[in-house]
Amino acid sequence: MLVVKCGGHAEVDPLAVCRDLSGLVRAGEQVVLVHGGSAEVDGLARRLGVPMRRMVAPDGVSARRTDAATLEVLHLALAGAVKPRLVRALAGAGVSAVGLTGVDGGLLLARRKGTHRAVVNGRTVIIRGDHSGRITAVNGRLLRSLLADGHVPVVSPPALAEDGGAVNVDADRVAAMLAAELRATRLVLLTGASGVLADPADERSVRPTLALTGTAGVDGVRAGMAIKLVAAREALLAGVPGVVIADGRSAQPVSAALAGAGTRLT
Amino acid sequence: MLVVKCGGHAEVDPLAVCRDLSGLVRAGEQVVLVHGGSAEVDGLARRLGVPMRRMVAPDGVSARRTDAATLEVLHLALAGAVKPRLVRALAGAGVSAVGLTGVDGGLLLARRKGTHRAVVNGRTVIIRGDHSGRITAVNGRLLRSLLADGHVPVVSPPALAEDGGAVNVDADRVAAMLAAELRATRLVLLTGASGVLADPADERSVRPTLALTGTAGVDGVRAGMAIKLVAAREALLAGVPGVVIADGRSAQPVSAALAGAGTRLT
Amino acid sequence: MVAILCPTCDVGVAVDNTVLPNEIVMCGECRSELEVVTTDPIRLALAPEIEEDWGE
Amino acid sequence: MVAILCPTCDVGVAVDNTVLPNEIVMCGECRSELEVVTTDPIRLALAPEIEEDWGE
Ligand SMILES: [Zn+2]
Numbered sequence: 220m221l222v223v224k225c226g227g228h229a230e231v232d233p234l235a236v237c238r239d240l241s242g243l244v245r246a247g248e249q250v251v252l253v254h255g256g257s258a259e260v261d262g263l264a265r266r267l268g269v270p271m272r273r274m275v276a277p278d279g280v281s282a283r284r285t286d287a288a289t290l291e292v293l294h295l296a297l298a299g300a301v302k303p304r305l306v307r308a309l310a311g312a313g314v315s316a317v318g319l320t321g322v323d324g325g326l327l328l329a330r331r332k333g334t335h336r337a338v339v340n341g342r343t344v345i346i347r348g349d350h351s352g353r354i355t356a357v358n359g360r361l362l363r364s365l366l367a368d369g370h371v372p373v374v375s376p377p378a379l380a381e382d383g384g385a386v387n388v389d390a391d392r393v394a395a396m397l398a399a400e401l402r403a404t405r406l407v408l409l410t411g412a413s414g415v416l417a418d419p420a421d422e423r424s425v426r427p428t429l430a431l432t433g434t435a436g437v438d439g440v441r442a443g444m445a446i447k448l449v450a451a452r453e454a455l456l457a458g459v460p461g462v463v464i465a466d467g468r469s470a471q472p473v474s475a476a477l478a479g480a481g482t483r484l485t
Numbered sequence: 486m487l488v489v490k491c492g493g494h495a496e497v498d499p500l501a502v503c504r505d506l507s508g509l510v511r512a513g514e515q516v517v518l519v520h521g522g523s524a525e526v527d528g529l530a531r532r533l534g535v536p537m538r539r540m541v542a543p544d545g546v547s548a549r550r551t552d553a554a555t556l557e558v559l560h561l562a563l564a565g566a567v568k569p570r571l572v573r574a575l576a577g578a579g580v581s582a583v584g585l586t587g588v589d590g591g592l593l594l595a596r597r598k599g600t601h602r603a604v605v606n607g608r609t610v611i612i613r614g615d616h617s618g619r620i621t622a623v624n625g626r627l628l629r630s631l632l633a634d635g636h637v638p639v640v641s642p643p644a645l646a647e648d649g650g651a652v653n654v655d656a657d658r659v660a661a662m663l664a665a666e667l668r669a670t671r672l673v674l675l676t677g678a679s680g681v682l683a684d685p686a687d688e689r690s691v692r693p694t695l696a697l698t699g700t701a702g703v704d705g706v707r708a709g710m711a712i713k714l715v716a717a718r719e720a721l722l723a724g725v726p727g728v729v730i731a732d733g734r735s736a737q738p739v740s741a742a743l744a745g746a747g748t749r750l751t
Numbered sequence: 752m753v754a755i756l757c758p759t760c761d762v763g764v765a766v767d768n769t770v771l772p773n774e775i776v777m778c779g780e781c782r783s784e785l786e787v788v789t790t791d792p793i794r795l796a797l798a799p800e801i802e803e804d805w806g807e
Numbered sequence: 808m809v810a811i812l813c814p815t816c817d818v819g820v821a822v823d824n825t826v827l828p829n830e831i832v833m834c835g836e837c838r839s840e841l842e843v844v845t846t847d848p849i850r851l852a853l854a855p856e857i858e859e860d861w862g863e
């Protein structure tokens with residue numbers, strides 16, 4: 220069982236990922252594909268004239284501000300554009316794929332976050348009413364049933380909140396939660412870099428392995444990578460044995476990651 | 486087994502449909518919900534500045550002109566807005582729902598239509614390159630598996646064409662095809678009128694029954710209703726015993742239809 | 752009005768100069784449906800067959 | 808600068824007049840984190856606890 224997350228990053232070629240996955244599926248591997256799509260969300264927001272805002276936490280981490288209009292755009296872009304493209308690409312490569320958001324079948328249940336702290340002009344303020352949440356439960360039965368019937372589930376945010384609304388959740392952590400729930404042997408987080416870099420300015424400085432010990436952060440990584448490391452740690456702690464952060468830009472990005480490319484987290 | 490088609494009439498309340506369906510599901514009925522969403526497609530198209538065009542066939546029937554931009558908007562609106570709203574409404578009423586387009590799992594396979602004839606300024610012209618198709622096969626196995634696990638599949642266009650692209654198909658006829666494939670006992674097509682009217686100007690002139698004999702059309706119905714009658718006839722010919730066209734605007738539209746409201750087709 | 756040979760029966764078909772690209776005209780001789788494939792000059796080809804329905 | 812009573816320890820907290828709605832200030836006495844719930848007049852309440860992460 221293999222869980223793959225593909226971004227988000229405009230430079231990752233989803234068709235190459237899907238072609239690569241089709242080979243693994245035909246070889247008998249069960250695969251779940253998780254996706255984000257920030258570039259598509261931002262692009263659709265521009266077309267609709269919906270301003271996208273980010274907020275910066277006191278620790279410097281930046282996150283999407285998900286007001287009601289943003290959540291609508293996010294749902295439109297992920298479920299109505301990114302996901303169908305992946306499903307069609309897999310179908311074109313001979314693999315049956317079924318697209319799901321966390322709302323379908325209660326696949327991803329989330330607790331709505333009450334408040335955020337953000338830094339505005341150097342001052343820390345409380346932000347309320349953000350439509351984002353933290354995953355509390357995963358409906359593994361739905362995924363196992365689809366996998367048993369030979370489908371590749373193609374999963375993305377949003378998740379379903381207790382109050383029946385949809386909330387945005389982090390797609391890397393969705394992948395980690397699904398890998399843990401399905402007892403996947405491998406979790407591959409594809410990104411727009413060659414892996415975790417020792418020197419962010421040097422593409423060739425990929426760390427072959429990285430130990431995520433204790434709760435200490437890893438220095439010198441950019442924000443998107445920091446969240447990937449949080450997700451990787453969650454998967455490792457939940458017992459997923461093989462967790463890799465690898466380059467999504469190559470011709471066969473998943474096969475390469477499984478063959479040792481990228482950074483293996485331990 | 487019950488197949489219900491709701492929407493795109495703006496006046497049909499999807500929340501009322503979902504509440505009503507939840508009662509039937511809890512009573513042990515297996516239900517598939519099929520939806521369109523013309524109003525939402527047109528609304529999103531306006532926001533995106535994508536012109537929506539219709540074409541009129543030589544026989545007077547009007548249809549959406551589905552160029553590439555229209556297909557994109559249709560997919561966004563149906564999969565990214567209308568469907569999630571129905572899935573959330575069902576979840577809120579205590580029913581697990583899974584949203585699918587015809588592309589997911591090869592649920593609806595279609596033959597792309599080669600050409601259309603349309604009347605432009607009184608002249609009949611050939612139109613090529615329209616992204617619409619006719620359903621050729623239904624993946625009943627995927628639906629039966631979801632139904633067996635207790636989910637309500639929420640299905641809409643587009644369908645998957647042989648060439649791997651998506652094509653628009655008529656949602657009423659999707660409902661008829663699914664009812665036939667699943668050997669449903671009842672097909673309920675909800676609309677924005679009290680049923681098939683003997684006098685289109687008089688809401689109280691509902692025909693309690695209507696025989697769709699042979700291939701003759703029914704006089705005095707508007708275009709949207711004519712396509713519903715085509716779908717109803719297809720379901721009847723395929724052996725679906727109970728086919729009803731009923732009012733989607735009431736508080737419990739499906740229960741009312743099953744209790745005898747609307748027009749029963751024979 | 753110009754006369755264009757029908758690609759089916761080779762008899763001249765009277766076609767109006769204001770004809771549209773992709774417009775359907777009928778051959779009075781063999782009753783073939785013909786499509787205007789170019790308008791300058793006007794050229795005709797056998798029209799594709801009618802598909803029985805439209806979808807949404 | 809005005810002094811507002813801390814809702815936790817009842818000691819005056821010095822708050823700048825340019826404070827923002829929902830801004831966090833800290834009580835120098837009891838170290839409580841306080842939220843500016845209104846700015847005219849300035850009123851303080853105990854700030855909600857930090858949630859550990861942000862989602863997307
Ligand atoms: Zn001729």
Ligand SMILES: [Zn+2]
Nearest residue numbers: 813816834837
């Ligand atoms: Zn205090």
